Amino acid sequence: MAILEQIKTPADPAPTKPVMELRGLKKAFGTLEVLKGIDLAVPAGEVLAVIGPSGSGKSTLIRCMNMLEVPTGGTLAFRDQPVARRFRTRAGSIGMGTLRRHVGMVFQHFNLFPHMTVLDNITRGPCVVLGENRAKAEAHAMDLLAQVGLADKRDAYPAHLSGGQKQRVAIARALAMRPDMLLLDEVTSALDPELVGEVLGVIRKLADDGMTMVLVTHEMGFAAEVASRVIFMEGGMIAEEGTPDAILRNPKSERLRGFLSRFHG
Amino acid sequence: MYNWDFYTVLLSLDLFMWGIWMTFLYTVGSILIGTGVGLLTCFARLSRFAVLRLLARSYQEIFRCTPLLVQLLWAYYALPMLLGFSISNSTAGLMVLSLYVGAFYAEIFRGGILAVDKGQAEAAQAVGMSQVQTMTNVILPQALKKMLPAYINQSVIQVKNTSLLYAISVAELTYMTAMVNSATYRPLEAYTLTALLYFAMLFPLTQIADHFERRMRRSD
Ligand SMILES: Nc1ncnc2c1ncn2[C@@H]1O[C@H](COP(=O)(O)OP(=O)(O)OP(=O)(O)O)[C@@H](O)[C@H]1O
Numbered sequence A: 001m002a003i004l005e006q007i008k009t010p011a012d013p014a015p016t017k018p019v020m021e022l023r024g025l026k027k028a029f030g031t032l033e034v035l036k037g038i039d040l041a042v043p044a045g046e047v048l049a050v051i052g053p054s055g056s057g058k059s060t061l062i063r064c065m066n067m068l069e070v071p072t073g074g075t076l077a078f079r080d081q082p083v084a085r086r087f088r089t090r091a092g093s094i095g096m097g098t099l100r101r102h103v104g105m106v107f108q109h110f111n112l113f114p115h116m117t118v119l120d121n122i123t124r125g126p127c128v129v130l131g132e133n134r135a136k137a138e139a140h141a142m143d144l145l146a147q148v149g150l151a152d153k154r155d156a157y158p159a160h161l162s163g164g165q166k167q168r169v170a171i172a173r174a175l176a177m178r179p180d181m182l183l184l185d186e187v188t189s190a191l192d193p194e195l196v197g198e199v200l201g202v203i204r205k206l207a208d209d210g211m212t213m214v215l216v217t218h219e220m221g222f223a224a225e226v227a228s229r230v231i232f233m234e235g236g237m238i239a240e241e242g243t244p245d246a247i248l249r250n251p252k253s254e255r256l257r258g259f260l261s262r263f264h265g
Numbered sequence B: 001m002y003n004w005d006f007y008t009v010l011l012s013l014d015l016f017m018w019g020i021w022m023t024f025l026y027t028v029g030s031i032l033i034g035t036g037v038g039l040l041t042c043f044a045r046l047s048r049f050a051v052l053r054l055l056a057r058s059y060q061e062i063f064r065c066t067p068l069l070v071q072l073l074w075a076y077y078a079l080p081m082l083l084g085f086s087i088s089n090s091t092a093g094l095m096v097l098s099l100y101v102g103a104f105y106a107e108i109f110r111g112g113i114l115a116v117d118k119g120q121a122e123a124a125q126a127v128g129m130s131q132v133q134t135m136t137n138v139i140l141p142q143a144l145k146k147m148l149p150a151y152i153n154q155s156v157i158q159v160k161n162t163s164l165l166y167a168i169s170v171a172e173l174t175y176m177t178a179m180v181n182s183a184t185y186r187p188l189e190a191y192t193l194t195a196l197l198y199f200a201m202l203f204p205l206t207q208i209a210d211h212f213e214r215r216m217r218r219s220d
């Protein structure tokens, strides 16, 4: 079974429409303006890589996309519906709860629930949030675990897993909600170098299956390989954007060239 | 040399037993009510409404920064003058003990919740859980483990604090001991026995608290 059955039977009647659209999105922490007006549309099936120097607002941007950070200006729309700054969905706009049900997130430090087994980590969301029954949720979870190569770890606790295994469980946990889109924030940065490959492998498979993804990454080689588009952020703005080829191999601005040169050694 | 005579005080064993029973009831009652009050207060302190935070904080500081004995005397003797009707010593006693321990519990609960990594709540929210679902599924189970030793310690102190009910004539163990003493004129035996009885009640509890603390330190 493909990792993303639901993508193959398109839920989206008009695939050219963006899954998510940001217009003039701003975020300030007190007086510190971190995002200064971001315009961005993410079409279905796109793998969007976000690169940029530390502090440029990459994490803040991706966290605004599931409202973990509530924007202080501009709009966020999911499947053409504006997202409101409240949890529940009501007429005219969708709530943050509904948005998060459809937009999964994977964190740099995994954030697995340490008091639950691997299986519970994956099934808790579907059971509690979607009201799935336990048997169905477990069958789906086992399926996902098999796809990330961790079926034998179903009863293990996170403390007994390697970093790479934790991150693969975290990806399975996000996928268990059958999301329309996945947000990944430097998901390999906390891993030992020899464990990076196994996580990138899972993401590559997702990309091949057509999952819409936004990934913040410092793995330029990987971005060049899987991304359909790359944006370069600087100072809370999108400084440059284009195909991986244009951005990563033929950077126009001096700044981007300078930034990239740090990764080529 | 002093001539120990436990026999005389032991003739009043039923009074000691009654005292223990009452001490037990006031402890359990105030711990139960105090836990509820503590939880509410803790959630109020963590709420996004400033008024709730201020109310909760004020309550805590009033009860944490005045002596329990003064609170008991005030509730029993002074409060009725404001209310215009009297309250029984048992009501005043239970109310004050509960509010007193609740103020401390709230701080313990709050500490436990804040000690849970922020990423845990974010991960729960990221799969669409509401605040309540995040609390019950992810935060509280982890916080509970962290707060348990402090919670037990505070409860052990609460057993001892019931002895202050003596001041408003609630018939718990200390008060009963005073009664036995005035009837037998055997203060050494009476108060020694009572001290031993408190020790027998509290020692196992402190062992349990230590056990949890050790286990927690190992699992970290
Ligand atoms: N919760 C917060 N409160 C205050 N300031 C914040 C908060 N979160 C982020 N910032 C600030 O916003 C700016 C952008 O942070 P952000 O984490 O989005 O950068 P980033 O591009 O992800 O950097 P990195 O590559 O280091 O992860 C930084 O200056 C940071 O200090």
Ligand SMILES: [Mg+2]
Pocket: A058, A059, A060, A186
């Ligand atoms: Mg970041």
